Amino acid sequence: MLADVIPGLMSVLDPTVLFFIVVGVFVGIVFGSIPGLTATMAIVMFLPVTYTMEPIEGVSTLIALYVGGISGGLIAAILLNIPGTPSSIATTFDGTPLARKGQAGKALGVGVVFSFCGTILGLLVLVLVSPLLASVAIKFGPYEYCTLALFALSLVITLTGRDLVKGLISGLLGVMLATVGLAPVDSAKRFTFGMVDLNAGFSLLTLLIGLFAITEVIKAAEDVRKPFKAEVESNVKIKGFGFSWAEFVSQKFNMVRSSAIGIVIGILPGIGGAISGMLAYTAAKNQSKYPEKFGTGIIDGVVASESANNAGIGGAMIPLLTLGIPGDAATAMLLGGLMVHQIAPGPLIFDKSGVEVFGIFFALAFSAIAMLCLELFGIKIFIRVLKVPKYLLLPVIMVLCVIGAIGNANRMFDVWTVMIFGVIGYLLIKAKIPHVPMILGFILGPIFELNFRRAVQHAQIDPTGFIGHPIAICFFVVTVIVIFFSLRRQRKEAALLKASEES
Amino acid sequence: MKKFATALTLAAALTVAAAPAAFADDTYPSQTINMICSHGAGGDTDYNARLISRMLEKKLGVSVVVNNVTGANGSIALTQYKDEKADGYTLIATNAMSLASNEASGLSDFGYDAFEVIGIYGKQCGENLLVRADAPYNNLEELIAATQKDPETITLGVAMGGSSYIAGLIMQTEKNAKFAMVDAGGDGAERMTSLLGGHIDVTIAPYTLAKEYIESGKVKSLCTLMSQRLPATPDIPTASESGVPNLQIDTLYVLLAPKGTPAAVTEKVNAAVQDIVNNDPEYKQAIMDFNFQTPYALSIADSIARLKEQREHMMSYSKYLQ
Numbered sequence: 174m175l176a177d178v179i180p181g182l183m184s185v186l187d188p189t190v191l192f193f194i195v196v197g198v199f200v201g202i203v204f205g206s207i208p209g210l211t212a213t214m215a216i217v218m219f220l221p222v223t224y225t226m227e228p229i230e231g232v233s234t235l236i237a238l239y240v241g242g243i244s245g246g247l248i249a250a251i252l253l254n255i256p257g258t259p260s261s262i263a264t265t266f267d268g269t270p271l272a273r274k275g276q277a278g279k280a281l282g283v284g285v286v287f288s289f290c291g292t293i294l295g296l297l298v299l300v301l302v303s304p305l306l307a308s309v310a311i312k313f314g315p316y317e318y319c320t321l322a323l324f325a326l327s328l329v330i331t332l333t334g335r336d337l338v339k340g341l342i343s344g345l346l347g348v349m350l351a352t353v354g355l356a357p358v359d360s361a362k363r364f365t366f367g368m369v370d371l372n373a374g375f376s377l378l379t380l381l382i383g384l385f386a387i388t389e390v391i392k393a394a395e396d397v398r399k400p401f402k403a404e405v406e407s408n409v410k411i412k413g414f415g416f417s418w419a420e421f422v423s424q425k426f427n428m429v430r431s432s433a434i435g436i437v438i439g440i441l442p443g444i445g446g447a448i449s450g451m452l453a454y455t456a457a458k459n460q461s462k463y464p465e466k467f468g469t470g471i472i473d474g475v476v477a478s479e480s481a482n483n484a485g486i487g488g489a490m491i492p493l494l495t496l497g498i499p500g501d502a503a504t505a506m507l508l509g510g511l512m513v514h515q516i517a518p519g520p521l522i523f524d525k526s527g528v529e530v531f532g533i534f535f536a537l538a539f540s541a542i543a544m545l546c547l548e549l550f551g552i553k554i555f556i557r558v559l560k561v562p563k564y565l566l567l568p569v570i571m572v573l574c575v576i577g578a579i580g581n582a583n584r585m586f587d588v589w590t591v592m593i594f595g596v597i598g599y600l601l602i603k604a605k606i607p608h609v610p611m612i613l614g615f616i617l618g619p620i621f622e623l624n625f626r627r628a629v630q631h632a633q634i635d636p637t638g639f640i641g642h643p644i645a646i647c648f649f650v651v652t653v654i655v656i657f658f659s660l661r662r663q664r665k666e667a668a669l670l671k672a673s674e675e676s
Numbered sequence: 677m678k679k680f681a682t683a684l685t686l687a688a689a690l691t692v693a694a695a696p697a698a699f700a701d702d703t704y705p706s707q708t709i710n711m712i713c714s715h716g717a718g719g720d721t722d723y724n725a726r727l728i729s730r731m732l733e734k735k736l737g738v739s740v741v742v743n744n745v746t747g748a749n750g751s752i753a754l755t756q757y758k759d760e761k762a763d764g765y766t767l768i769a770t771n772a773m774s775l776a777s778n779e780a781s782g783l784s785d786f787g788y789d790a791f792e793v794i795g796i797y798g799k800q801c802g803e804n805l806l807v808r809a810d811a812p813y814n815n816l817e818e819l820i821a822a823t824q825k826d827p828e829t830i831t832l833g834v835a836m837g838g839s840s841y842i843a844g845l846i847m848q849t850e851k852n853a854k855f856a857m858v859d860a861g862g863d864g865a866e867r868m869t870s871l872l873g874g875h876i877d878v879t880i881a882p883y884t885l886a887k888e889y890i891e892s893g894k895v896k897s898l899c900t901l902m903s904q905r906l907p908a909t910p911d912i913p914t915a916s917e918s919g920v921p922n923l924q925i926d927t928l929y930v931l932l933a934p935k936g937t938p939a940a941v942t943e944k945v946n947a948a949v950q951d952i953v954n955n956d957p958e959y960k961q962a963i964m965d966f967n968f969q970t971p972y973a974l975s976i977a978d979s980i981a982r983l984k985e986q987r988e989h990m991m992s993y994s995k996y997l998q
Contacts, residue, residue, distance in 0.1 A: 217717045221726050221742070311873035355748055358859040360781065360837045369755040372783070373747025442869065497885060498869050502716075508865075509718025512884070515965050519888025583712075583745045584752070623859075630858040631875070634831060 177523075181531025184229045185539060193230050194237040194536060198543040201241020202551075205248075208255040208386040208570055209577020211378060212242020213502045217580075220506050228514035228529060233536035235510045239503055240292060240540040243446065243486060244548065247284040247479055252277060252558050255386045255570070259377055260446030260482035262612060263454040265385075267467065267474025274470050277556050282415025283472045284479045285548040287428055291480035292541040294432040295439065295487020299494075300534055304520075307495040310440045315627035316639060320648035321441070322621035325448055327652050329610040330659040331455040334468075335667040337660075339606045347614025350375055357623035358630075370586040375594075377447070379587045380615055382574045383594020384601075384608045390567045391599045397564065415552065416472065424476045427457050435481030439488020442500040446482045447616055451609070453481035459659075465666065487537070494518050494530060704764055704941055708739040712757050714750030714770035720882070720967055721750075724798045724929045725769035727962055731952040732945070742769070749838075749862070750774040751784045758790050760934040764941035767794065772928040772983055773839050776990040781837045781997040788983040791932035792939075795946040796979040797953055800927035801883040801968040802902035803840065803864075804912065806871060806895050811878075816899050816918035819878065820853045833860030833867050833876030837997055839925050840867070840880040843901055845996050846923045871895065882927075883909065884967055901925040908968040928972075928986070930979065946976050 184190070197219075204215035215238045223231030246261030251268035264284060271280035298306070313321075326344070333340025353364045354374025365371035414421075431453035438449035457477035458467040467474055492498040497518035499505035511518055516526045523530055558566065578587040598608060632638035639645060711729050715721035722744060729740040745753035750770050760766045768791070778784040805816065813819040823830050832855035834840040847853040855878070860870040864881035871879045872894065883906060889895035899915045900906055903924045915923035931949065933942055952959050953973035963969040974982060 217744070220717050224723075224726065311869050314870065314873055314875035355783075358836050360783065362783075369752065373752050442866070492869075496869065496872070497888065498865050505716070506718035509723065513723065513966055517888050520892040520894060521888050582747055582752075583743045584747075584756070627859050631831070634828060634856045634858070 177527030177531050180528045182535050184528060184532045185233060185535040187229075190230050190233050190536070191539065193226075193234040194539050195543050195547075197234040197237025198241035198540050199547055201238040201243075202245035202248075202544070202547060203241075204238070205242040205245020205261075206257045206555075207573050207577070208249050208253070208257055209378075209382050209574040210580065211258045211577070212239055212245075212260075213506070214577070214580050215242045216503055216506045216510075220510055223510055224513050228516060229532045229536070231510060231514055232507075232516065232529070232533055233540075235507050236533065236536045237540040237543065239507065240483070240486060240537065240544050241547075242503075243482055244285070244288040244292075244479075244544050246482075247288065247475075248281065248548075248555050251280045251284060251475070252555060253389065253566075253570070255389055256381065258446075259381055259612075259616075260450055260485070261478065262381075262385075262447055262609065263450035263478035263481075264475055266454060266478070266609075267470055267472070268478075270468065270470030271472070271475065272559070276470070277559060278552055279415045279472070280470075280475055281552045281555060282549070283420075283475045285545060285552070286414050286416075286421070287424070287476045287479045288483040288548075289541050289545040290428055291432045291435060291483035292486055292544070293538070294429070294480070295436050295484035295490075296534065296537050296541070297487070298436050298484075299487040299490050299537075303491040303495050306440055307491050310442070310492055311496065311498075312644070313441055314642070315624040315631055316642040316645035317648065318441075318443070319621060319624035319628050320645045320652065321444070322617045322624065324648045324652040324655065325444075325452065326613065326617050326621065327655045327659070328451060328455050329613055330656065330663055331458065332451060332607075332609050332613065333663070334607055335663075335670050336605065337663055337667075339604070340610045343601065343606045343608065344610035344614040347380075347611035347616075348618030349614075350380065350611075351615045351618040352622075357619060358626045370584065373582070375590055375615075376581055376587065377612075377616060378581050379578055379590045380594050381612065382577060383591045384598040384611065386570060386574045387591060387595025388598040388602060388608075390571050391595065392602065393563045393567050414549065420472060424473065427473055427476050428480045430456060430460070431477040431480040432484035435484030436488035438481075439485030439500060440491050442492055442498050443620060445501050445616065446485045447612065449481045449485050450478040451613065453477040459662075464662075465669070490533075490537070494522055494533070495520065704944060705736050705738045707765060708741055709736070709765050709767060711740050711742045711767045711769055712753050713742050713744045714746070714753035714768065714774065715744070716746045717744050720800060720884070720927075721769070721771050721774075721929060723966055724963070724969075727959065727966075728769070728797055728931070728949060728952065731956060731959055732948060735948045735952060736945075740767075748783060749778055751778045754778075754784060754786075754791075754932075758786065758934060762792070762934040762936035762938075764933065764937050764945075766934060767945070768932040768934075770930060770932065771800070772796065772930045772986055773925070775930070775983070776987045777837070777839055777842065777997075779987065780842075780990040780994040782994070783837075787987050788930075788932070788980070791935055792937040792942050793976055793979050793983065794931035794933055794942045795949055795976055796928045796930045796972070796974045796982055797949045798929035798963065798969055799902075799972040800929070801908070802900040802906050803843070803880045803925055803927070804883050804886050804897040805843075805878065805880055805899050805901065805915065806868075806886055806889075806897055807878050808871060808874075809893050809896050811896065813898070814896070815913070816915060816920060819898060820847065820851050820919075823854045824852065827854035828856045830878060831856045831858050831876045833858055833870050833879040835859065835862040835867070838862055839927070842990065842993050842997070843880055843923060843925055845993050847920060850922050851920055868895075883912075887968075906968065907970050908964075922989075924989075926986070928982065930983070942976060946979075949973055950975070 204210040246257035249257035250261040250264035254269040256262045329344040434453040435449045489500040578591045713725040860867045867879040
């Protein structure tokens with residue numbers, strides 16, 4: 174196996190491969206940073222192109238697109254308050270306030286560097302212990318996923334801000350929206366009103382674009398008569414990475430914890446990067462000495478989200494390579510890309526395609542480096558976005574959102590849903606109902622329902638059911654504890670906020 | 677709502693093709709052909725569509741652009757494009773199993789006859805009936821006997837309503853097998869994971885996904901559900917040889933055109949497709965590498981007969997599916 178390391182490295186050190194990696198990362202960043210276009214879409218578009226390439230060229234290109242796409246989301250998240258991809262939702266929580274404080278350069282620098290660190294940590298885990306972790310991951314069955322989804326849903330309380338009722342309303346709205354279409358397990362049509370297009374349900378992407386991008390546009394329309402103030406503070410000179418070494422060191426535990434969360438969520442098929450970012454964010458907040466500062470613009474929040482979502486890449490590659498199980502849409506396409514080139518993921522991959530596997534590892538490492546360089550050089554350019562008047566910028570974003578919506582499944586239907594979600598999102602803002610719990614509910618509701626229904630089927634066969642599943646019991650107990658504590662803390666915070674507002 | 681629906685169809689029609697319909701038979705094709713793939717990028721239906729489109733480009737001399745319109749097991753694309761302009765510039769690539777099982781389960785209210793059939797152009801490497809290597813049964817008969825001995829204890833992981841579920845129904849109705857059928861996901865990879873993780877005892881998944889596990893000795897294939905043994909795996913018997921004659925599930929890749937597409941067009945494309953599939957060595961190699969497929973293409977008449985047969989087979993189980 175070790176004999177494959179050097180040939181693997183050499184295969185990637187080919188100038189054409191390196192060129193494809195840089196181009197792939199660049200294109201990925203572009204797709205990631207534009208609201209509406211995602212890493213998945215970049216891979217969809219380029220997958221057929223890679224069919225005709227040399228194996229290592231094709232696979233490296235896809236990996237580069239993946240790395241660039243996941244990381245690129247942070248740019249729009251920080252500068253525009255619009256997550257470029259679902260996995261950068263949590264980056265907006267502190268990234269945007271930082272940018273509003275005039276520290277956009279710092280926020281971007283932190284995001285980029287910790288994206289890089291997260292990717293590398295994920296890669297290390299992938300290289301060192303992937304077969305072991307993969308065998309743990311398959312132990313997750315319906316009971317485990319069901320309780321995990323329940324646990325993640327309890328995050329709504331922490332992410333909701335001061336008004337718990339409104340947070341829960343939002344979360345439930347998300348769960349309800351996700352029930353449209355074919356039901357899990359029995360494929361019954363729900364809330365389709367005879368419209369064929371509704372059979373497929375709503376996609377996360379259209380909800381995300383609608384709630385975050387279109388609402389930004391509508392909000393800006395409110396200010397249309399006000400004179401435009403150029404955001405002069407974005408002219409702050411950025412030296413090096415935009416933040417100090419001391420700040421980097423202060424985040425080391427946060428980075429490791431967030432990356433670990435990202436890797437774990439990445440390994441478990443079907444959960445996805447959006448959740449890992451939010452989980453890492455709440456973990457960082459709950460364990461912080463100054464949780465009240467989260468959401469006001471501190472780097473801890475950006476670090477948590479960005480380390481986690483990029484670490485998830487290495488995590489998602491673990492079941493992909495060692496089991497042939499894709500965890501999300503992006504890795505499902507990578508699987509197709511591997512199989513075309515006769516790299517068959519599975520338990521024998523190291524024996525059969527050792528050189529290619531190490532090629533993949535090195536391609537991932539080089540992609541991370543390319544991402545770091547491209548984005549660090551790019552910060553000064555990205556930041557100029559803030560100087561573009563919003564009445565010019567936002568219509569362009571709106572067009573891109575429509576393109577993204579069509580690109581999702583080549584359907585006009587998705588464009589209409591984006592617009593409708595945009596209007597709903599705006600009304601929710603007016604009602605002071607937060608958006609994030611809605612996304613959380615939308616993603617986790619179906620995971621919970623599917624696995625709950627499967628668990629019920631299993632329980633009918635094996636009446637011991639739940640009792641024989643210690644991991645599931647653990648999740649359940651933790652969920653109860655988390656709900657208890659976060660309710661208590663949430664009340665305290667709300668009371669504090671209220672007091673400070675009254676004084 | 678009606679207005680919205682009209683706007684929707686209008687918008688869809690506008691975006692897809694505003695192409696001139698008139699053409700003389702011998703000038704077809706003279707412009708880009710839009711090929712709609714009913715399943716997502718990276719899967720086998722998509723791979724076959726993209727491969728044949730690439731080869732068709734060379735053959736027909738015009739671009740053949742594949743667009744994935746995904747959702748609800750292909751039914752979204754099929755519904756949306758069945759009434760598309762029938763000028764031969766919109767083709768639909770799908771798999772016959774989705775077409776038939778969607779109709780049988782009531783997901784769609786139409787079958788292959790809502791389209792002009794261009795032809796079946798490929799056959800998947802076949803779903804295999806899989807158990808973990810340490811399972812006490814070595815063939816289908818032993819497995820079915822075991823389920824009768826301890827009814828409702830051996831779990832068969834299927835996609836409820838999908839072809840794997842129908843396979844379970846066939847075993848139940850024909851051979852009185854007593855599996856406890858549970859949902860383990862519409863994606864073969866998901867069902868493999870469940871099998872490996874010990875959450876289910878038996879499952880059905882494409883050979884491509886199981887191959888590595890069969891070779892590494894973690895999983896056993898009891899039989900293939902194809903009507904004939906896969907040339908790449910001559911040792912794996914078919915289910916019909918193993919005592920369940922009706923257990924035949926062939927996933928066929930098929931090209932369709934909107935209803936009313938002139939016969940001259942469908943015949944021309946069918947001829948081109950058959951020529952590629954049967955005679956192009958590059959094509960042969962590519963489908964073998966990706967999916968262990970061997971060339972398989974039928975004439976229009978044979979394709980229709982095959983689709984009809986598969987539809988009747990599926991429809992006879994429709995009462996269990998709705």
